[in-house]
Amino acid sequence: MQVFLSTKNKNISISGPRTVKQLLRELDIVPDTVLVIRNKELLLESDKLEDSDEIEIRNVISGG
Amino acid sequence: MKRCGRCGAKPIIELRRHNVAFCKDCFVHYFRQQVARAIHDEKMFTPDERILVAISGGKDSLALWEVLVALGYQTAGLHIELNTDPAYSANSSAKSRAFAEKHQLPLIVANLREQYGLDVGDVIANSRRMPCSGCGIIKRHVFMDVARREGFPVLATGHNLDDEAARLFGNVLHWQVEYLAKSAPHLSDEDDKFIRKVKPLYRLTEKETATYAFVQGMDYIMEECPQSENATSLLYKDILNRLESAAPGSKQQFYLGFLRHLERFKDGMQHFEMRACERCGHPTPTPVCAFCRLKEEIQRASQPKTRSPKGLRELPVAG
Numbered sequence: 001m002q003v004f005l006s007t008k009n010k011n012i013s014i015s016g017p018r019t020v021k022q023l024l025r026e027l028d029i030v031p032d033t034v035l036v037i038r039n040k041e042l043l044l045e046s047d048k049l050e051d052s053d054e055i056e057i058r059n060v061i062s063g064g
Numbered sequence: 065m066k067r068c069g070r071c072g073a074k075p076i077i078e079l080r081r082h083n084v085a086f087c088k089d090c091f092v093h094y095f096r097q098q099v100a101r102a103i104h105d106e107k108m109f110t111p112d113e114r115i116l117v118a119i120s121g122g123k124d125s126l127a128l129w130e131v132l133v134a135l136g137y138q139t140a141g142l143h144i145e146l147n148t149d150p151a152y153s154a155n156s157s158a159k160s161r162a163f164a165e166k167h168q169l170p171l172i173v174a175n176l177r178e179q180y181g182l183d184v185g186d187v188i189a190n191s192r193r194m195p196c197s198g199c200g201i202i203k204r205h206v207f208m209d210v211a212r213r214e215g216f217p218v219l220a221t222g223h224n225l226d227d228e229a230a231r232l233f234g235n236v237l238h239w240q241v242e243y244l245a246k247s248a249p250h251l252s253d254e255d256d257k258f259i260r261k262v263k264p265l266y267r268l269t270e271k272e273t274a275t276y277a278f279v280q281g282m283d284y285i286m287e288e289c290p291q292s293e294n295a296t297s298l299l300y301k302d303i304l305n306r307l308e309s310a311a312p313g314s315k316q317q318f319y320l321g322f323l324r325h326l327e328r329f330k331d332g333m334q335h336f337e338m339r340a341c342e343r344c345g346h347p348t349p350t351p352v353c354a355f356c357r358l359k360e361e362i363q364r365a366s367q368p369k370t371r372s373p374k375g376l377r378e379l380p381v382a383g
Contacts, residue, residue: 006286032271032305035278042076042278044066044085060274061226061305062122062288063196063295 001051003027007059021045023055033061070094077275080312088279095276098267099131106250108262109218111136116216118207119143119171121159121285123277124222128265130280132220133169140216141171144206146199147183149290159285172214174206182359188291190365191358195291198358205355209346211259223249223263226270229319230300237300244329247322269315270301 003012003023014023020036020043036043037056049055068075068087075085086094102108109115115132119125119141132139143160147153157173164171176183180202187198211219228247235243249266252259265273277284292298307314336349343356352360 030302030305030309032269032308033302035271035274037278042275044075044078046066046078058274058286059288060123060271061298061301062124062270063292063298063301 001049001053001055004054004056006057015051017048017050019045020047020049023049024057027057029057034059076279077272079272081308081316083312091275091279095127095268095272096131096134099128099264100135102249102264102267103135103262106248106262108220108250108260108264109137111138113217114138114140114215115218115220116172116207116211116214117141118203118219118221119160119163120222121156121163122222123282123284124224124227124265124270124273126159126163126222126282126284127273127276127280128220128222129163129169130167130282131276132264133167139169139220140214141169142207142210142219143171143173144203145173145175145177145183146202147176147185148188148195148199152285152287152290155287156285159283162283172210174210176202176206180206180359182362184291186362186366187358190362192361193358196295196297199291201354201358205346205353207261208259217258218260218262220262220264222265222273224265224268224270224273225315225319226301226304227297228263228266229304229315230297232319232322233300233304234296241329244322245326248326249323266319267316 001014003014004010005012005027021031024031024034024036024045031045035058037058038049038053066075066078066085067073068090069084070090070093071087073087073090076088077091078085115137117125117129117132117139119129121143129139129141141160141164143157145153145157161171161173163169182202184195184199184202187193187202188195191198207219228249232244232247235247249263251261304315304318338347338349339351340346341348341353341356342351344353346353346355348354
């Protein structure tokens with residue numbers, strides 16, 4: 001699957017099906033700090049991801 | 065498979081601290097209800113009062129403005145052209161103006177350079193302060209200045225639960241007891257007892273405001289302010305969100321629990337006699353207010369410098 005990381009403004013490729021929760025854990029991303037989006041729809045941690053998916057992980061935390 | 069806890073539809077968000085999931089429509093209902101509850105519980109304002117909403121073009125301020133309008137309050141937005149970074153500031157202004165135009169809402173735009181004689185770019189270039197600190201002084205001054213001049217009794221900002229918990233965490237970490245009582249979501253401004261500063265999103269997390277902005281199709285600025293990259297608030301938020309993942313409800317318990325004990329911390333507050341600033345006339349506990357002191361520091365630093373005859377020290381040019 002193709003994953004766009006908004007914080008780093010880059011795309012990464014990951015193979016193999018997994019849940020959103022597993023993906024975030026692998027990337028060391030805390031679930032409360034991001035929205036996970038597929039086809040303009042928000043995903044839950046329990047949602048399953050497939051190889052053909054295009055995912056956006058959008059940062060929600062701002063500082064200052 | 066999880067279902068919306070209110071209607072049974074497919075959920076778009078799970079709120080582990082409430083042990084519930086919501087579909088889009090029920091989440092919008094929940095979000096607005098939490099804002100209404102915050103306004104009611106903290107006696108922030110009434111439907112008869114005009115509210116000035118601080119607008120940055122980010123998700124929190126735009127979500128707040130949209131909800132206040134949806135709840136039937138009289139509002140106007142205030143956007144400050146800060147010039148923290150040219151591209152970021154331009155984008156921030158564009159998003160703020162576009163939102164106001166789309167919803168046909170009144171937006172006051174304050175241009176720092178033209179109206180106040182300095183901007184955040186000057187702080188970065190000519191002050192020893194951290195950019196976020198100088199930016200905060202400038203914003204607080206302009207918020208209150210506009211509210212006072214335009215006759216708004218209330219200033220609302222988009223600070224959320226993550227913002228407030230992180231701020232409280234920082235104050236507790238450094239035992240800044242005198243600041244604890246000022247961590248409330250409803251404050252009579254220390255400069256002016258007649259203008260209240262309120263934070264109606266304090267019951268909602270940053271992820272919830274982002275989710276609200278997303279499902280409502282808001283076009284908000286997603287880039288982070290370039291000056292806040294190393295802000296300690298980001299570190300505190302990260303720590304609290306890691307704690308929240310392991311123990312859902314911790315952030316809310318930390319901040320809302322503090323609010324239940326707020327009265328105890330008011331004893332630690334220092335009370336100052338207020339007077340008019342010798343430069344600008346705004347109420348301040350010191351002869352010259354923080355904004356004017358910052359402005360003077362920048363003016364001094366930006367003066368051309370010359371070397372002394374022995375070349376040992378740099379001295380500002382007289383006059």
